[in-house]
Amino acid sequence: MSDNGTAYDVAKVRADFPLIENLAKGAKPLVYLDSAASTQKPRIVVEALSDFYLKDYANIHRGVHFLSQKATDAYEKARETARRFVNAREAAECIFVRNATEGVNLVASSYAKSRLKPGANIVLTTMEHHANIVPWQMALEGTGAELRVVPIDSRGVLDVEAFGKLVDENTVIAAFSYVSNVLGTVNPVKKLTAIAHDKGAKVLVDAAQAAPHRKIDVADIGCDFLVLSGHKIYGPTGIGLLYAKREILEKMPPYQGGGDMILTVSFEKTTYKGIPDRFEAGTPHIAGAVGMAAAMDYMERIGLANIEAHEAALLSRCREKLAPIPGLKEIGTAPGKAAVFSFTLEGVHPHDIGTFLDADNIAIRAGHHCAEPLMKFLKIPGTARASFGMYNTAEEVDKLATALEKIVKFFA
Amino acid sequence: MNEMEELYREIILDHNKRPRNFHAMEDATHHADGHNPLCGDEIEVFVKVEGGKIADISFQGEGCAISKSSASLMTSALKGKTLDEAKRECGIVVAMLTGKTDSIPDELGDIAALQGVRQFPARIKCATLSWHTLEESLQGGKTASTE
Numbered sequence A: 001m002s003d004n005g006t007a008y009d010v011a012k013v014r015a016d017f018p019l020i021e022n023l024a025k026g027a028k029p030l031v032y033l034d035s036a037a038s039t040q041k042p043r044i045v046v047e048a049l050s051d052f053y054l055k056d057y058a059n060i061h062r063g064v065h066f067l068s069q070k071a072t073d074a075y076e077k078a079r080e081t082a083r084r085f086v087n088a089r090e091a092a093e094c095i096f097v098r099n100a101t102e103g104v105n106l107v108a109s110s111y112a113k114s115r116l117k118p119g120a121n122i123v124l125t126t127m128e129h130h131a132n133i134v135p136w137q138m139a140l141e142g143t144g145a146e147l148r149v150v151p152i153d154s155r156g157v158l159d160v161e162a163f164g165k166l167v168d169e170n171t172v173i174a175a176f177s178y179v180s181n182v183l184g185t186v187n188p189v190k191k192l193t194a195i196a197h198d199k200g201a202k203v204l205v206d207a208a209q210a211a212p213h214r215k216i217d218v219a220d221i222g223c224d225f226l227v228l229s230g231h232k233i234y235g236p237t238g239i240g241l242l243y244a245k246r247e248i249l250e251k252m253p254p255y256q257g258g259g260d261m262i263l264t265v266s267f268e269k270t271t272y273k274g275i276p277d278r279f280e281a282g283t284p285h286i287a288g289a290v291g292m293a294a295a296m297d298y299m300e301r302i303g304l305a306n307i308e309a310h311e312a313a314l315l316s317r318c319r320e321k322l323a324p325i326p327g328l329k330e331i332g333t334a335p336g337k338a339a340v341f342s343f344t345l346e347g348v349h350p351h352d353i354g355t356f357l358d359a360d361n362i363a364i365r366a367g368h369h370c371a372e373p374l375m376k377f378l379k380i381p382g383t384a385r386a387s388f389g390m391y392n393t394a395e396e397v398d399k400l401a402t403a404l405e406k407i408v409k410f411f412a
Numbered sequence B: 001m002n003e004m005e006e007l008y009r010e011i012i013l014d015h016n017k018r019p020r021n022f023h024a025m026e027d028a029t030h031h032a033d034g035h036n037p038l039c040g041d042e043i044e045v046f047v048k049v050e051g052g053k054i055a056d057i058s059f060q061g062e063g064c065a066i067s068k069s070s071a072s073l074m075t076s077a078l079k080g081k082t083l084d085e086a087k088r089e090c091g092i093v094v095a096m097l098t099g100k101t102d103s104i105p106d107e108l109g110d111i112a113a114l115q116g117v118r119q120f121p122a123r124i125k126c127a128t129l130s131w132h133t134l135e136e137s138l139q140g141g142k143t144a145s146t147e
Helices: A010-015 A018-023 A043-056 A066-086 A100-115 A134-140 A160-166 A189-198 A286-302 A304-322 A350-359 A372-378 A394-411 B003-007 B010-017 B065-078 B083-097 B106-119 B121-138
Strands: A094-097 A121-125 A146-150 A171-177 A202-206 A225-229 A240-244 A262-264 A328-331 A340-345 A365-367 A383-387 B030-036 B041-050 B053-062 B143-145
Touching: A010 A018, A043 A066, A043 A286, A066 A094, A066 A240, A066 A286, A094 A100, A100 A134, A100 A171, A100 A202, A100 A225, A100 A240, A121 A134, A121 A160, A134 A146, A146 A160, A160 A189, A171 A189, A189 A202, A286 A304, A304 A328, A304 A340, A304 A394, A340 A394, A350 A365, A350 A383, A350 A394, A350 B003, A350 B065, A350 B121, B003 B106, B010 B065, B010 B106, B030 B121, B041 B065, B041 B121, B053 B065, B053 B083, B065 B083, B065 B106, B065 B121, B083 B106, B083 B121, B106 B121, B121 B143
Parallel strands: A121 A146, A121 A171, A171 A202, A202 A225, B030 B143
Antiparallel strands: A094 A240, A225 A240, A328 A340, A340 A383, A365 A383, B030 B041, B041 B053
16 A cells, blocks of 8 residues: 555554554544654564563673573663664763653753853753753753753744854853754754854754654764653653763763662762763663664664655645644744644634544644743644654544534634 | 533533633732643633622633633622632532532532533643632632642
8 A cells, every 4th residue: 555655555554553553443543643742652662572571581780690691682782773773873872761851851960060150051942842941941050051042933943043143152052952842843953063063062952853753863963962762753651862972971970870880889989880881870771772672673674764754745735634724823834844733723722622633533732742932932822733653644634634624613 | 412512512612702701900809820730721810809709800811712611600600709609619610520529509500511521531620720710819829720
């Protein structure tokens, strides 16, 4: 079956997702358009988790016994998969964290905090998710350093010129999203990184919303830090990735203390392991790392470029089908945006849209999407957001359009 | 009646479109902000108490059809009531919305139209926000949150 004129076989992909398959049966098939909040899981990821627990499980980096070695191998193999997925130079530059949020917190606390002095600054953008705002605010508190915010235009395009002016020689770090979770805007991360590096600033890229949709290449971007969440790339919850350049990581103090991150401990002096272990205190989410690696393998097998093309076709169909609906306004119209479609309906609050669509078994997200400053900038209380994943179909887009037409009539 | 018509009854749609007492009040004696952090709904309730009675009551803010119509119905129902009556009614309505009681007293009048919300757990807080905010303001508080 050819869903969008390419070789991409969405029916085959859907068959890999038991939840999607099961809930698509019956009188009211589920239409899941909330992948930007979290993606559903392919069977292969669930099996990787259960296989690991049923066959290979023990704690890592500790036991002399074979099972501990097996688990350690699986965990470190997952790190190598993560390295390949983001194209890092070496696996040691890939730190397992709980999610993108924890990655940002780690960098804010371990890298930025000690460098924030009066006169210093951190640069963010208007479109950031709370996860890429609040950790920086916490690091800034009481330091006398300043938070700077790069504006966007009404389409949701970042003002690159303003970015170049706001980043200066006193910028400790510039942190920005690769893809906006509300607007779908794809930021020119490579260009922004080059601009920031020219001023001597470090760069953190929040790739939480980019990683599900496109190939992540830290070597090409040149960024110092990059974070992503496993659960948004068809992997398990509770696991994510922080990429950081070795030379920076080596100079960073640990984020948390505990077991598995020390060389020696005495009450007089404790010494720490090297990277990446120094940043993974305590028993990590071993199975989660294995599961996330399975998800990365799966995405690569389907093909990041294929996923991107399929989703782009869904987005353009969505635009075409929803454009004629009276009072519907697309929020975020940046050229080349990712498959995230935020919208408002005149006279109908996003929550009412969400409840109504839910009654038609269409799952979307409604609200501020953890981006309150962006909502304030856009002067709207929230949006309804349909977001697409590799398993969505053109028919599902059409169902969304039909349901929205019904809502408009109901509230007219 | 399908489930959407059950939730969004005519009365609710009417109060959503034409909210009553939807304005700020300069000379309010009591005032509180209500916030639903889950969805970002924000509401302000203003009350003017004179001689133990609610002489005037109004609200403003942003919210969905459920939260807006609930606030509008509340202000319409409580204007002129004594403080004791108002507090009692707050208790009855919140109990009805949260499913603590199945009985819907006749005295609720139009407010009974909000009962459909009980079938939608995700929306109950939308309906209770204005009532909690009113209770908070009458107790001398400044902010109410559904969390």
